[in-house]
Amino acid sequence: MNRIEVYKFGGASVKDAEAIKNVGLILQSTPQRPLVVVISAMGKTTNALEAIIKAHYNDPANLPTLVDQLKVYHEDVARSLLHGQEQSLLNDLHDLWVELNWILEDDPHPNYNYHYDQIIVFGELASTKIVSAYLEMQKIDHQWLDARSFIKTDSEFREARIQWEQTQSAIDTFVRDALHNEGMVITQGFIGSTPYNESTTLGREGSDYTAAVLAYALDASSVTIWKDVPGIMTADPKRFDKVARLEEISYNEAIEMTYYGAKVIHPKTIKPLQNKDIPLFVRPFDQPSLFGTKISSTETHFLPPIIVVEPEQVLLQISTRDFSFVAEEHLSEIFNHISRHRIKVNMMRNTAVSFIICVKNETDKLDKLKNDLEQSFHITMEVGLDLITVRHANQGVMDQLRRGKEIILEEKFGDTDRMIVKEWK
Ligand code: ASP
Ligand code: MG
Secondary structure, rough: OOEEEEEEHHHHHHHOHHHHHHHHHHHHHOOOOOOOEOOOOOOOOOHHHHHHHHHHHOOHHHHHHHHHHHHHHHHHHHHHHHHOOOOHHHHHHHHHHHHHHHHOOOOOOOOOHHHHHOOOOHHHHHHHHHHHHHHHHHHOOOOOOOOOHOOEEEOOOOOEEEOOHHHHHHHHHHHHHHHHHEEEEEEEEOOOOOOOEEEOOOOOHHHHHHHHHHHHOOOOEEEEEOOOOOOOOOOOOOOOOOOOOOOOOEHHHHHHHHHHOOOOOOOHHHHHHHHOOOOOOOEEOOOOOOOOEEOOOOOOOOOOOOOEEEEEEEEEEEEOOOOOOOOOOHHHHHHHHHHHOOEEEEEEEEOOOEEEHHHHHHHHHHHHHHHHHHOOEEEEEEEEEEEEEOOOOOOOHHHHHOEEEEEEEEHHHHOEEEEEEEEOO
């Protein structure tokens, strides 16, 4: 067999019939086989399913409307893609909705994260069914596979960790066989299953990571993530005027960027690829002839400043009740709470009488953390902040970024400058 390639198409690239036709064109025009194609849920389906899950707990009267919207969205796309030949696809989709309704007719499970994963997987299952039916109509050979049969995980629902040995051997069996027979596999990103065949997910936007896991296990020659951007940019074009595409960056640079919050690829994606030296391409699905960005082991020198903004940050200032020093034993107590609530600390600083952390404003997690900490500490909270990270900064860029903002906290380490800021009103 030739070396395998892995493609990943995100939600935006399958959001409607036109988008799915474009995926078909890309798959038809690339001669590359064997090819594994990982696909996300259509458009904003995962958010819509999250609303359904919340409604199941808090607002069940609203469930029929929400589920109906989801059905109509998928069935409309199915009809306009397959005009006239959609019956068997509609039957497949119907089976999925029946299964979903079974879950929703029961009481919601007491374990929210478990329940979430049993429901959220329907987005990926439905989208891949639709793409697969369209490819079949286009006579593009492939086999549809349920990723839960080979992405094997632990039971950390909503943030499941790959069980590498089981995953490797399942991929060797199911995926290699299908590739051997059909040349191409269509499967879901993001979803997996426990040894007890319960559904799990790898964290929001986790499809990129699925593509990397497959590439690792299959010793792929490359991974291509098809996106609605020209490649990896020096900053978010929605926020900044003068942004440029990065032609090539190293794995290490990509790891740094995603660690600091760059949203182009899921942070866990790079490591498995780096371990096997598999290059990753980020390319625009609306201009498939363009090169995009290449991420590989080649170290790049003289990179321009790269800016990552994480909005909606909160600064928590934690001090002892008697205003004595915050000592090491306090820190270990503080971090116990932080890790128990699975909160990611984006920046921290200790001062004489307080310990300061900067975290994302996720209200439910933060409320719990604050409650716990208030048993022993005095807490103040400042909301509405941005965390700006600049790699390879220069004076000009930093001056420009500081303009019009109050700088709350600033730090520089190696090639990375960071600041927590507040817009002047
Ligand atoms: N559909 C999932 C999400 O929106 C996973 C993904 O797209 O990567 O988070
Ligand atoms: Mg997505």
